[in-house]
Amino acid sequence: MKVESFGDLFDGYYDDSVYFHTPAHFLPGLGSDWRLDRLRERDIVLTIGDADPFLDNNRYLSRLLADKNIGHQLHVSDGRAHRAGAWRKMAALYI
Known part of the structure; x- marks a missing residue:
């Protein structure tokens, strides 16, 4: 998926590996209590x-996590986050 200046990182390629490394894709169908419990243990x-x-x-991913009772935090800051300066600021706040 291309969004603004962010190109499709996989150039159209899609397989199980991409699916399972993209939470917004696999979470809707995830029903395994064991796997959900492992996610619930994470920060x-x-x-x-x-x-x-x-x-x-x-926001969609946050709703999916909430629907599966997976605790999480969604922080929305001013401006754009996909910039080096914003990443440095977020790293200091959240890591």
């Missing part, structure tokens, strides 16, 4: 800017 933090082209995707 999941989503950070995104309010002007970021991926904001809707992050």
Whole structure:
């Protein structure tokens, strides 16, 4: 999927590996209690800017996690998050 200046990282390629490394793809169908419990043990933090082209995707992922009772945090900051300066700031805040 291409979003603004962010090209399709896989150039149209899609297989099970891409599917299982893309939470917004595999979470809707995930029903295994054991796997869900493993995700519930994690500290999941989503950070995104309010002007970021991926904001809707992050909100969707947050809803999926909530629907599966997987604890997480969604932080929305001002501006765009997909820039080096924003990443440095987020790393200091969340790592």
